[in-house]
Amino acid sequence: MTAPLLSLRNLIISAGGRRLVDGVSLDLEAGRTLAIIGESGSGKSLTALSLLGLLPDGLEVDPATRITVDGRVLAPRDERGWRALRGRRIAIVFQDPMACLNPFMRVGEQIEETLQRAGIAAPAERRQRIVTGLAEVELPNPAALATRYPHQLSGGQQQRVMIAMALAGEPDLLIADEPTSALDASVQADIVALLARLQAKRRLALLIITHDLAVAGVLGHSIAVMQHGRVVETGPAAEVISRPRDPYTARLVGARRRLADVPAAQTMARPVAVTAEAVCVDYSARRLFGTSFRAVHGASLSLLAGRTLGLLGESGSGKSTLAAALAGMRPLADGRIRLLGHALEPRGKPLPDALRRRCQMVFQNPYGALNPRLTIGRALAEPLALARVPASAQAARIVAGLNEVGLDADHAMRYPHQLSGGQRQRACIARALLCEPEVLICDEVISALDMTVKVQILDLLKRLQAERGFAMLFVGHDIEAVRWISDEVLVMHQGRIVERCRPEQLELSAVRDPYTRRLLSARLMPKFDGAIVEKPGGQPRLQVSTAADCLPAW
CATH class of the missing domain: 3.40.50.300 (P-loop containing nucleotide triphosphate hydrolases)
Structure with a gap:
């Protein structure tokens, strides 16, 4: 049996005595893909950051945690050891490329920095590898694109630049943290297909962090499902998605399955x-x-x-x-x-x-739509005040509005950063409905x-x-x-x-x-009937509904 390129044993990450990641163990071999799926706050991104020694200050890693990369044991806080591996043996692509790319530097200059850290000393060779790298991620006219700034690129192009930058040091392991979460359907399919082709070409080990079952099913040889910092289910991708064993995994699959069933449209005449x-x-x-x-x-x-x-x-x-x-x-x-x-x-x-x-609007970004300096209650009081609702009646209306969207009265005392993304969006809906639109x-x-x-x-x-x-x-x-x-x-x-x-x-x-x-x-839409095709190495892969040329034939 081939030794894994990456081995993680008993990862425990704590903050203030509270365990954020609790006993996670994973193995990943060269040329294979492991998809970690779970909702926000499940600990999947912290797990990925620990594999690069990039955990934020203030988090404690249990001494019993053991991380092995190609036979070399590394301590989670061994900065010198991790620095020798980052960008060379292990690289990462983050979720928001616009936030990760320097807006004041041209794309080519940012890739050149990576090449310099990887030890490419000759300027001519670096220039050639910049163009080659951008061409490898299938960007048009790579020489001209290298001279542009990030804001001059689309979201999909920015993500491709991030992938080119991560691959510049020729790593053996690529970690992709939610690489498609903010992209349109067609761009998402393009990025997924690109990652699949790059992995096959370079024989990369690929660790995908995602909450999208379709992405996990297309790319993953195997899947690990995380909830509340723990791995609750692991197995071949097709089996985990089409025949989940854990109740939490079944709930994730059931949520996606529901959207595949279109309810009957209303036909009654309306004004x-x-x-x-x-x-x-x-x-x-x-x-x-x-x-x-x-x-x-x-x-x-x-x-x-x-x-x-x-x-x-x-x-x-x-x-x-x-x-x-x-x-x-x-x-x-x-x-x-x-x-x-x-x-x-x-x-x-x-x-x-x-x-x-x-006529009321609910916007895309609930965190940006709510004033971070106001409690939810004060934010909801603003439309009532504009509607000249008496102050004595506002508190009861706010509580009723929160209850209507599934929030408790105590949420009125919290600030936006103290709520989850779903709770913030519910608060925005409640605020819009207080005007009775x-x-x-x-x-x-x-x-x-x-x-x-x-x-x-x-x-x-x-x-x-x-x-x-x-x-x-x-x-x-x-x-x-x-x-x-x-x-x-x-x-x-x-x-x-x-x-x-x-x-x-x-x-x-x-x-x-x-x-x-x-x-x-x-x-990309998973088929939940258990249909399975073979991936390289004899591992099953979940069949998806997609364009015939979207993904390579395995």
Whole structure:
């Protein structure tokens, strides 16, 4: 039996006497992929950081913990030992490439730093390896791209640059921490396929940290499931996902499975809450003599009371701009919007204050939408004060609003940083509903959440809509989520609505537009019927629904 490249035994990480990671043991061989899945706070990222000696100060590692890399035993705080391995034997790709790349340095300069640390002394050789590295991660025109700054690249290109930087030192083990979590479906599929090709080409050992079952099933030879700092289940990827043994794993799989089942759409006649006719929205030129940019071209739609209209598209498609225009938050360049009986037109009157309360938005980033200096209770009191609700009645309304979204009264005393991501989003929904809106616009409200929390938020929105009867515009790039919650789906591409269909028609066999077909082809969706194909080395791999050319044939 081949000795593992990486061996981790009894990893225990504590903070203030509380165990954050509790007795984790893992093995990873050269050329193999281990996927660690779990929700936020499960300890999976701390486990990955410990394998590079990068744990933050203040965390204690138990002396009994043993980390072995290619036969060499390393102490978790052995900085000199880890420094010799980082970037050379082990490298990492982090979740948010824009936060990791230096915004003041060109892409090529940042890769060159890695090459210098790896011992490549000759400038000519470094320049050649920069271009070669960017070409290896399949970036177009790598020589020109090396001269750009990170903000001049798309999210997918930034992630490819991070992968090129990690591979510059030719490591044996690559750790990818949530490499696809913030990406659109097609870009996610591209990155997953790229990692698979790079692993096969370089015979890398690959450690994937993710909460996406599809990514784990596609890339992983084996899966370790973490909950509350412990590994609760391990095994071949296909068996763990299609036949989970642990109740927690079954709950993760069940949450994803639910989104695969599209509920029957409502057909009852309803009054119209919002209409848009040939709406165009422009962004002003950034320079004095520059030209404006048209973000939305001739969009027309109708949103009915008590119904949900899904707006699906990738980043930059114009869907958030259109949503803001429908809420009266962006001026129109052309066309007409009628919101709850009030007409919005180019150079027309703005939305009256009384009407603004009847149309509310819930934004993508709940942490950014809540003032970090205010408690949740004070944040929820603001719309009540604007609505002139007496101070004596506000406390009861706030508690009722929190209870309605599944939060307790004591959450009103907490600050945003003291809540989980799902709890913060529930607080934002509660704040929007305190105004008793007739139209609720949800802009990417589940994009940064774990799968089980996503389903909880979707269930919550559906229940609240059934109870209150508001019209809802649900904006997103998650195909399964948009399809599951919507009564009708619109697909946007380059500022235009290119497809209109019922949610059950959002399938390759039914849609007509080439972009929609490409979007559906790129998605990674596990099949839960236990269908298994073989990976190299005789290990099973979960079959997924994806484009034929998305992944290499094993």
